[in-house]
Structure formats: C-alpha cells, structure tokens
Amino acid sequence: MLFDVRPKIFEEDLFNRERELNMILEALRLGEGIILVTGIRRIGKSSVLNVALKKSNLPYVIIDVRKIFFEYGNVIHRRALFNAIADSFTRNMKFFEKIKFKVKDVIGRIKGFYVSEVGVEVEPNINSKLTDILAAIDEWCLKNDFRFIVAFDEAQYLRFAGGVKYDGIFAWVADNLRNISIIFTGSEIGVLRDFLKFDDPSAPLYGRYYREVVLNRFDRETSIQFLKKGFEELRMEVDGEELEEVVDKLDGIVGWLTFYGYCRGIQGLSHRRALNETFEKCSRLVLEELQKIIEPSRRRYGAILKAVSLGYTKWSDIKDYVTIKVGSITDRRFSMLLNKLVKYSYLIKENGRYEIPDPIVKYVLREKFQI
Ligand SMILES: Nc1ncnc2c1ncn2[C@@H]1O[C@H](COP(=O)(O)OP(=O)(O)OP(=O)(O)O)[C@@H](O)[C@H]1O
Ligand SMILES: [Mg+2]
Structure with a gap:
C-alpha cells in the first residue's frame, strides 16, 4: 500500500524509484565496495535501501545507526552496534536459510556471538571487534561465492563512536574484503561527507571509488501520479484540484505526500483536515529534530533559519x-x-542563494519557531 507511513519493504509499494534501485543493484552486481544513498529527510532513503536489499537476494545486515544513537544516550557503543547486527541476523534467519547462507558457520565462529535456531545473540562481555565479524563474513563468502551487504542507515551518526574510527575500518574493508559491499544512507548529506572524507588526502577513505545514488524529490507530475495511484489502491475518487494543492503545499517530498494520503485515505479525514494534520503532526517531528541540531548555538542558528524562511536568500541579507x-x-x-x-x-545553496528545501521545515520556522 502506497500510503503506509512506515518505510517500504516491498517493491510494489515503492513508487517511481526504478532508476535508483537499478543503480544500487548494478553496483552490487559489479561487486562495488561502497555505495552511498543520499537525500533530504523523508525522501525515501530507508525505503529504497530496504527494497534494494530484498531485491538483490544477497545476504545482508542492516543497522539503523540513528536509532542506536538516540537509544543509547547519544553515542554509538560497540556493543550496541553488535546487538543491532545480531538483531538484523535474527530477523532474517528464514531468508538466510533459503539462500543457503550458513549463519552458524559464519557468525558462530566469532567469539562472543551465539547462534541458535531462532537467532543470534551477543554475550554481554564480548571482546570481538567489528573487523573480526566482517573478516569472518568475507572469508566464508569468498569460499562459498557469496556477496554480503553491510548497510548503515543514517551512517553519519557513526561519527559519535567514542574512540572507534569507523572511516578507517571502512577503508580497510574496501581494500581487503572483496566480497563485502557497504551501503551508507544519510539525510545530513554534508555531515556524511565530512565523516567519510573521500576528498581529504589525510583521511583513510581518500580516493576510494564509491557510487552515489541521490534521491531527489518527485517532480510535479510524478507527485500527482503518486497520489492518484495511492487513492486508486483505496478505491477513492479524489478531486484533481485538491491534489494540485497538496503538491503545491508539500512539494515532491514523498514522505509528506504519503502522510497526507494516510490521513485522508486511511483515517478518512477531509482534504482540508488531512492537509492541516500533515502540517501539524509532521512539523512536530521536524521541530524536535531541528532543536537537537541547533542546540549548540540555538539563537544564532535559529535566526539564520528564520531569516531564510522569511525570504532572505543572500549571504549579506541573512x-x-x-x-x-x-x-x-x-x-x-x-x-x-x-x-x-x-x-x-x-x-540548500543554489546559485549563491540559500533556500529551505522542505516546505514543512519552512512552515515550522515561520509559524512555530521563536528565536
Ligand atoms: N518511493 C516511495 N513510494 C511510496 N512511498 C514512499 C516512497 N519513498 C518513501 N515513501 C514513504 O515516505 C515516508 C518516508 O520514507 P523513508 O522513511 O523511506 O524516507 P527516509 O528518507 O529514510 O526518511 P528519514 O530521513 O526520516 O529517515 C514513509 O512513509 C515511506 O513509506
Ligand atoms: Mg530513513
């Protein structure tokens, strides 16, 4: 169902991302080591990642780094990462069995991991390192002719890893573990770049080849088609002008369009109320996240954002x-x-001018945000 608000898992629920999916699948087919999936918040990164992983039919682990960060007190502990890896294995035990990826042979050999019929667990005082796990996976995959995917959703949070230098680990993987591909997603695109530092000669990943799959917003026509198809699935007739208004207000950001569709199609709200609800509910989410980001210099960041939301676009005017x-x-x-x-x-900065790419962020800053 297109208007399901959770990240999509099935290809039939993923609208208009064939090109992006194929880019990821091609990179995997060619055995490329590093793939980046980038795009602003709510643009569909996790959905594209989920579907690509499924469609690849390759064994994988997927780690929601942002979730670990917030659940474990704003830091990425090694153990929390291992738990997330174990959980991901556990969720996919049936799939692994089907494709004959022998979890027990691979993970059971690593000190501190325990594999049973139902899943994988981590001993509390585990001493192993991420490199041990990845090396064990790679060795097995090499012998058994598998490619394995390690996916980090919202990977930029790995920069809060205490002493562990994940960029160094990833460079080591890229150079040495030929049967592993890593996929990173990130909505804080510049932060992700700063963390991975492909362009910094003194950084471990410098000069490594990577493929970047950028998720852009839907254009107007695609956004309308998306809404139409979503309502068709629910056998609802909707007024074309109303859909135009939705796209005027929410732009081609599929996450917001989906939320509107959910309010109207599933919850049964009127057009007007669904649109209001989308702005109100989604702006709470946006505001919460924004507050965290600007906290180090709240008034100054706040004033900059407020200025841009009010239409100042030039450096000097802001x-x-x-x-x-x-x-x-x-x-x-x-x-x-x-x-x-x-x-x-x-x-975003375009032709020397600054703009807010997300209509909900703009609304929050204009209506809900006091400096
Ligand atoms: N191509 C698509 N077709 C249908 N629905 C989609 C598509 N892409 C995303 N969605 C929907 O949009 C919302 C946001 O998607 P998703 O969580 O994948 O985006 P994201 O970029 O990972 O967001 P975040 O930045 O919050 O992590 C979800 O409700 C999801 O179901
Ligand atoms: Mg996501």
Whole structure:
C-alpha cells in the first residue's frame, strides 16, 4: 500500500524509484565496495535501501545507526552496534536459510556471538571487534561465492563512536574484503561527507571509488501520479484540484505526500483536515529534530533559519537579519554556522542563494519557531 507511513519493504509499494534501485543493484552486481544513498529527510532513503536489499537476494545486515544513537544516550557503543547486527541476523534467519547462507558457520565462529535456531545473540562481555565479524563474513563468502551487504542507515551518526574510527575500518574493508559491499544512507548529506572524507588526502577513505545514488524529490507530475495511484489502491475518487494543492503545499517530498494520503485515505479525514494534520503532526517531528541540531548555538542558528524562511536568500541579507536579531557576529563565524546548516541539509545553496528545501521545515520556522 502506497500510503503506509512506515518505510517500504516491498517493491510494489515503492513508487517511481526504478532508476535508483537499478543503480544500487548494478553496483552490487559489479561487486562495488561502497555505495552511498543520499537525500533530504523523508525522501525515501530507508525505503529504497530496504527494497534494494530484498531485491538483490544477497545476504545482508542492516543497522539503523540513528536509532542506536538516540537509544543509547547519544553515542554509538560497540556493543550496541553488535546487538543491532545480531538483531538484523535474527530477523532474517528464514531468508538466510533459503539462500543457503550458513549463519552458524559464519557468525558462530566469532567469539562472543551465539547462534541458535531462532537467532543470534551477543554475550554481554564480548571482546570481538567489528573487523573480526566482517573478516569472518568475507572469508566464508569468498569460499562459498557469496556477496554480503553491510548497510548503515543514517551512517553519519557513526561519527559519535567514542574512540572507534569507523572511516578507517571502512577503508580497510574496501581494500581487503572483496566480497563485502557497504551501503551508507544519510539525510545530513554534508555531515556524511565530512565523516567519510573521500576528498581529504589525510583521511583513510581518500580516493576510494564509491557510487552515489541521490534521491531527489518527485517532480510535479510524478507527485500527482503518486497520489492518484495511492487513492486508486483505496478505491477513492479524489478531486484533481485538491491534489494540485497538496503538491503545491508539500512539494515532491514523498514522505509528506504519503502522510497526507494516510490521513485522508486511511483515517478518512477531509482534504482540508488531512492537509492541516500533515502540517501539524509532521512539523512536530521536524521541530524536535531541528532543536537537537541547533542546540549548540540555538539563537544564532535559529535566526539564520528564520531569516531564510522569511525570504532572505543572500549571504549579506541573512547576516544583516541575524545581526539585528541576536547581535553582532563575525563573518567567519556566521559563514561557519550557515555552512553547517547546509551540511545538515536544512538549507540548500543554489546559485549563491540559500533556500529551505522542505516546505514543512519552512512552515515550522515561520509559524512555530521563536528565536
Ligand atoms: N518511493 C516511495 N513510494 C511510496 N512511498 C514512499 C516512497 N519513498 C518513501 N515513501 C514513504 O515516505 C515516508 C518516508 O520514507 P523513508 O522513511 O523511506 O524516507 P527516509 O528518507 O529514510 O526518511 P528519514 O530521513 O526520516 O529517515 C514513509 O512513509 C515511506 O513509506
Ligand atoms: Mg530513513
């Protein structure tokens, strides 16, 4: 069902991402080591990742790094990562059996992991390292002619790993473990880039080949088609003008369109109420996430975002607004904060002008956000 608000798992529920799916599948077929799936929040990264993993028919683990980060007190502990790996194996035991990937042979050999019929568990005082796990998987895959996928959803949170340098580990995997492909997704695209540092000569992943699959918003026509098809599935007739208004207001961000469709099609709200509900409910989510990001310099970040939401798009105009609102700030510091917001994908910079790419973020900043 298109209007299911959870990340999609089945290809038939994934609308208009054939090209992106094929890019990922081709990279896997060619045995490429690193694949990035990037795009702003709610654009469908997790859905595309889920479907690609399923469609590849290859064994995989998928790790929701953002979930670990928030569940375990804003840090990525090794043990939490191992638990997530074990859980992912457990969820897919039947699939592994079907494709003859022998979890027990592979994971059972690693100290601290325990494999039973029903799943994989981690001993509390496990001493093994991620590299041990990956090496064991790769060795088995090499002998048995498998490719294995390790997927990190919202991988940029791996930068909060205490002393562990994951970028170094990934470079080692890329160079040495030929039968493993890693997929990273990230909505804070600049932050993900800063973490992986493909362009930094002093960083471990420097110069490594990677394939990037960028998820863009749907264009107008595709957004309308998406809504039409979703309502058709529910056998509902909807007014074309109303759909136009939905796309005017929510743009081609499939997550928001899905939420509208859910409110209207499943919850049975009227067009107007569904649209209001989408703005109200989704803006709460957005605001919560935004507060966390801007916390280190709340008033200044807040003033920058407010300025852009009010239509100031030029560096100097935004800076003037910020200075009036929260006092003077050096050019350097101002640019740093502005660029950070671009890295976090709250702003985009196009032809020297700054904009907010997400209509719900814009609404939140205009209506709900006080500096
Ligand atoms: N191609 C698609 N077809 C149908 N529904 C989709 C599609 N892509 C995403 N969705 C829906 O949009 C919402 C957001 O999708 P998803 O969680 O995959 O995006 P995301 O980019 O991972 O979001 P986040 O940044 O919050 O992690 C979900 O409700 C999902 O079901
Ligand atoms: Mg996601």
